[in-house]
Structures are given as structure tokens and as C-alpha cells.
């Protein structure tokens with residue numbers, strides 16, 4: 001469950017007019033009549049998943065763990081960030097001694113990274129999951145060219161049994177490669193866009209392979225699906241989040257800074273930035289999604305947030321209970337002058353830091369929201385990610401924007417293709 005607070009009152013945002021608009025959006029969304037509604041496959045996905053699909057994912061995950069020390073997950077954008085966000089949130093900070101290592105490739109084009117990654121694979125048993133809905137995105141395609149070559153040289157014919165492809169059911173160069181080579185395949189549903197695909201095989205295969213409970217993740221998402229399909233907006237936190245940020249946008253607050261106090265959530269921030277940035281940033285409209293990690297960034301970006309241009313609002317993503325914690329102990333010699341903190345846990349310190357930061361930034365003219373989740377586990381993450389996806393759809397519809405396309409990203413691609421003399425450009 002996500003709890004929300006707003007520096008003003010939520011009631012003041014949910015005016016009669018706003019409620020009428022939100023009701024219309026609710027109807028359009030659930031009857032699939034709004035803009036881009038052929039991309040609403042994610043909306044009831046968690047509650048309608050069939051058990052055969054789950055069994056296939058679990059079986060593949062077990063095979064990966066049996067056959068590999070390292071899984072290389074190739075993808076970019078929505079074909080990368082969902083799994084990365086969940087794994088970063090659940091993984092321990094420091095490398096596990098045993099168990100599958102999941103590494104990512106194709107999310108940038110660094111020769112140095114790829115070369116070092118290939119070197120890192122030597123001596124370890126490797127499997128590859130290449131993910132691309134379109135099957136033709138350049139960055140993952142380049143990475144896969146190198147990884148495919150590496151796997152074939154190293155494993156010969158067996159390479160085909162160590163490569164798993166997640167792509168569209170009907171089209172794309174990756175599908176052709178998969179068919180030609182007999183790779184195991186998972187489908188990215190045609191009606192689910194990349195940034196809404198974390199609960200499909202795109203996210204589930206790497207997350208399950210890493211040993212996390214995709215059942216719990218999906219149970220969290222299904223819980224959110226049920227809880228937020230609610231026309232009573234006084235109870236519906238996902239709609240409230242969309243309504244508040246829209247209100248702030250109308251008032252001129254055009255940048256949302258998502259602030260965390262738990263660094264494990266930094267890739268949830270990256271996932272959220274793609275979700276909201278690609279969904280809303282169109283037709284000269286949209287809130288710019290930015291992120292900071294506190295208290296680290298209080299010693300850098302904190303200055304700007306406190307005192308810079310007043311077009312930003314801040315959304316804290318807070319975790320009530322830490323999975324592990326330490327308590328400051330009393331030192332015999334109070335040389336560091338910290339004995340006044342004795343008995344305080346570091347999580348409690350962060351809660352206090354949040355309060356202090358929040359009131360300082362409020363004084364500095366930064367409106368504030370906070371979203372609190374009880375703890376970080378598969379269930380809560382599933383719930384949170386679905387919460388954001390639904391909220392994002394409401395938010396984009398409030399701007400009268402199609403949340404599910406991304407026409408703007410083609411421009412840079414076309415320019416690069418022209419510069420590289422790609423045939424047809």
C-alpha cells in the first residue's frame with residue numbers, strides 16, 4: 001500500500017471539476033476508449049496472467065540458474081529499466097558470493113564497458129537474455145552482435161541453448177534471428193509498451209532468474225490493480241498523485257524532483273523517469289521528471305532545490321521500515337561528538353532527515369508530496385510500480401496526451417542513422 005501526503009490539502013485539489021475530469025478518464029481508461037488504448041494490455045495483466053506462462057518463466061529461470069553463473073541481460077529503456085529497478089532494490093549492496101550474477105548490456109554504447117564485460121565472462125558459465133520489443137533497437141542489437149559471437153565461439157552449437165530472446169510475436173530482426181537459430185522465445189505483448197512491460201517476460205525472466213519471487217511481485221501488482229480501480233478518489237492514492245502533480249503543473253511547477261533516502265531505489269527513479277518522461281513529454285507539454293538521492297544530494301543539489309529557480313516540486317519516495325539497520329552506539333570517548341545520537345537507528349535518522357529537509361524546502365517555496373511504502377520487498381515493489389503506471393496514465397490523460405506512444409524518440413535515431421549511412425535513411 002502506498003500512503004500519500006501533500007503539503008497542501010488533497011481535498012483542495014480534488015475540486016468538483018477535477019473529479020468530473022478524473023471520472024471521465026477512469027471511464028475512458030477501463031473501457032479502453034482513451035488515446036492510445038490499444039496499448040492498455042498492462043492494465044489488467046497482473047490479475048489475468050495464465051499459469052502456463054508463469055510456469056514457463058519459472059522453468060526458464062531454474063534452467064538459467066542451473067546452467068549459468070552469469071546472466072547477461074541485453075536491452076535498453078523499458079526493455080532494461082524494469083528488471084534493473086527491481087533487482088537493484090532487492091539485491092544486497094555488495095556482491096553475493098554465490099548465486100546467479102545478473103549483468104546488463106546494450107543500455108548504452110560503451111566499447112570499454114562491453115570489452116570489460118566480455119572479459120568478465122571468461123571462466124564463468126554464461127547465458128544471455130536479449131530483450132527488444134521492436135527487435136531492431138540499435139544499442140541492444142550492437143551488444144547482441146558481440147555477445148552472440150562470443151557465445152558461438154565459446155559454446156559452439158550449444159550457444160543456441162544459452163540464448164533466450166524476448167521480443168514481439170510477429171516481427172523484427174531479433175525474431176528472425178531467434179527463429180533461424182532456434183533460441184527459446186518469450187513474447188512482449190503487442191498491447192504493452194516498453195515502459196509498461198516490467199510485469200511481462202521482459203522483467204519477469206531476469207527477476208525470476210535472480211531468484212526473487214515473481215509470484216509476490218505480481219501479487220503486489222494485482223493488489224494495486226484492484227485497489228486503484230476505484231472511482232472513490234478520496235481513497236484512490238494513485239489518482240490523487242496524478243491530480244496533485246497536475247495541479248502543481250498548472251500552477252507553473254514544471255519539474256518534479258523525486259527524492260529518496262534509500263539508495264537501493266535509485267533505479268526505481270530511473271524507471272519512473274522513463275515512464276513519466278516518455279509518457280507525458282509531448283506536444284510542448286509535460287512535467288520534467290528529475291531525481292535526487294538524499295542525504296547524498298543534500299550536499300550538492302540541495303542548494304538548488306532550496307534556493308534556485310522556483311519551478312520545481314519535490315516528491316519523496318519513503319520506506320517506512322528498513323530491511324536491515326544499525327543503531328548508533330554510545331562511544332566512551334565522545335571524540336566525534338556523536339553521543340547525542342546514541343540509540344538512534346540509521347533509518348530513524350533518515351526519517352528525521354526527511355522531516356528537516358521537507359520543512360526547509362517548504363520554506364524555500366517547494367511544494368511537496370510524499371509517497372511512503374511499508375518496506376522494500378517483491379510485493380511492495382510490484383504494488384509501487386503498478387501504482388506509478390496507472391498514475392502516469394491518468395496524469396497524461398489530464399494533459400490530453402497519449403501516454404503510450406513516444407514519437408519524439410525517433411528524431412535522434414533518424415539523425416544518427418543518416419550520419420551512419422544506414423541503408424534507407
Ligand SMILES: O=P(O)(O)OC[C@H]1O[C@](O)(CO)[C@@H](O)[C@@H]1O
Nearest residue numbers: 077078079132133134137194409
Ligand atoms: O524494446 P525496444 O523496442 O528495443 O525499445 C527499447 C526502448 O526504446 C524506446 O523505444 C525509445 O527509443 C523506448 O520506448 C523503449 O522502451
